[in-house]
Amino acid sequence: MTSTELTAADASVFIPNPATPYQGDIARYWDGEARPVNLRLGDVDGLYHHHYGIGEVDHAALGDANDSESEKKLITELHRLESAQAELLLEHLGDIGRDDTLVDAGCGRGGSMVMAHQRFGCKVEGVTLSAKQAEFANRRAGELHIQDHVRARVCNMLSTPFETGQAAASWNNESSMYVDLHDLFAEHSRILKVGGRYVTITGCWNPRYGQPSKWVSQINAHFECNIHSRREYLRAMADNRLVPQAVIDLTPDTLPYWELRATSSLVTGIEEAFINSYRDGSFQYVLIAADRV
Numbered sequence: 001m002t003s004t005e006l007t008a009a010d011a012s013v014f015i016p017n018p019a020t021p022y023q024g025d026i027a028r029y030w031d032g033e034a035r036p037v038n039l040r041l042g043d044v045d046g047l048y049h050h051h052y053g054i055g056e057v058d059h060a061a062l063g064d065a066n067d068s069e070s071e072k073k074l075i076t077e078l079h080r081l082e083s084a085q086a087e088l089l090l091e092h093l094g095d096i097g098r099d100d101t102l103v104d105a106g107c108g109r110g111g112s113m114v115m116a117h118q119r120f121g122c123k124v125e126g127v128t129l130s131a132k133q134a135e136f137a138n139r140r141a142g143e144l145h146i147q148d149h150v151r152a153r154v155c156n157m158l159s160t161p162f163e164t165g166q167a168a169a170s171w172n173n174e175s176s177m178y179v180d181l182h183d184l185f186a187e188h189s190r191i192l193k194v195g196g197r198y199v200t201i202t203g204c205w206n207p208r209y210g211q212p213s214k215w216v217s218q219i220n221a222h223f224e225c226n227i228h229s230r231r232e233y234l235r236a237m238a239d240n241r242l243v244p245q246a247v248i249d250l251t252p253d254t255l256p257y258w259e260l261r262a263t264s265s266l267v268t269g270i271e272e273a274f275i276n277s278y279r280d281g282s283f284q285y286v287l288i289a290a291d292r293v
């Protein structure tokens with residue numbers, strides 16, 4: 001069976017040969033991931049994200065630190081900021097109709113896919129290396145009765161089963177640091193229709209700093225990823241008919257999320273690296289929206 005023959009039901013049991021040993025490691029990493037910071041935030045409203053938050057903290061919603069509900073309120077607030085991040089990405093996809101197909105490259109547990117379907121009413125196809133994540137995303141889609149519109153598959157985002165020009169828009173939400181950017185944008189460029197939109201939200205190292213800082217190296221080691229520079233994104237897009245329409249530095253918008261998260265009981269130990277690298281300018285959180293020309 002090839003990955004193109006997958007259906008939602010069999011996505012969980014089909015384990016393809018990874019394209020590289022590295023991809024095998026990443027599949028295992030996400031199959032085994034069960035950090036409370038992700039599960040407990042997702043439990044707030046059933047949207048499970050593996051990305052970070054943006055926007056001002058609503059201190060009134062947090063209430064008093066001695067409040068017996070304070071931890072629950074903190075979790076709800078962190079989750080609100082993560083969903084706000086996904087809303088911003090979706091806003092940049094442009095005019096999407098009900099008959100369009102969107103592609104989420106590196107879809108995780110599918111939170112952004114559900115939000116995209118709820119916003120546009122369209123089909124959303126996601127790919128992840130992790131069978132556990134695909135199974136989770138498809139189970140959520142089933143529970144929401146949107147399984148005919150939202151589907152996750154176990155598949156390499158560099159070689160997808162989608163037809164050339166099939167997608168009205170596609171995105172990477174914090175998933176592009178696992179792949180070579182030229183290979184990635186060549187595949188997005190292939191599956192996007194001419195005039196389609198590509199959006200990424202990503203962390204990238206800042207060429208103005210010089211080289212990846214020790215904090216960036218720490219983030220790479222923590223997640224087994226390979227953070228690219230801002231320059232690499234723009235160069236690889238230009239080489240693949242993706243022309244930036246907006247480049248937004250979200251660094252000041254994501255710092256409040258990290259400062260709040262650092263005070264929670266759900267810390268994972270990576271908070272300091274994000275906060276320090278955003279503050280010293282070596283690392284940036286950016287949204288890039290590009291037109292497929």
Ligand SMILES: C[S@@+](CC[C@H](N)C(=O)[O-])C[C@H]1O[C@@H](n2cnc3c(N)ncnc32)[C@H](O)[C@@H]1O
Pocket residue numbers: 023026027030048049050051105106107108109110111112127128129130133155156157158172173174175178179
């Ligand atoms: C940090 S998570 C982001 C998940 C999701 N985009 C979100 O915002 O919740 C990274 C995701 O990228 C996926 N990924 C990494 N490399 C991949 C590849 N080559 N092909 C498909 N998915 C990949 C992982 O399986 C994981 O689902």
Ligand SMILES: CC(C)=CCC/C(C)=C/COP(=O)(O)OP(=O)(O)O
Pocket residue numbers: 035037038049050051052174175177202203219223225227268270
């Ligand atoms: C911006 C960068 C560099 C992101 C790296 C990719 C990544 C692991 C994102 C968050 O996943 P997660 O939600 O599973 O992480 P955590 O458990 O820290 O919340």
Ligand SMILES: [Mg+2]
Pocket residue numbers: 037038049050051052
């Ligand atoms: Mg998380």
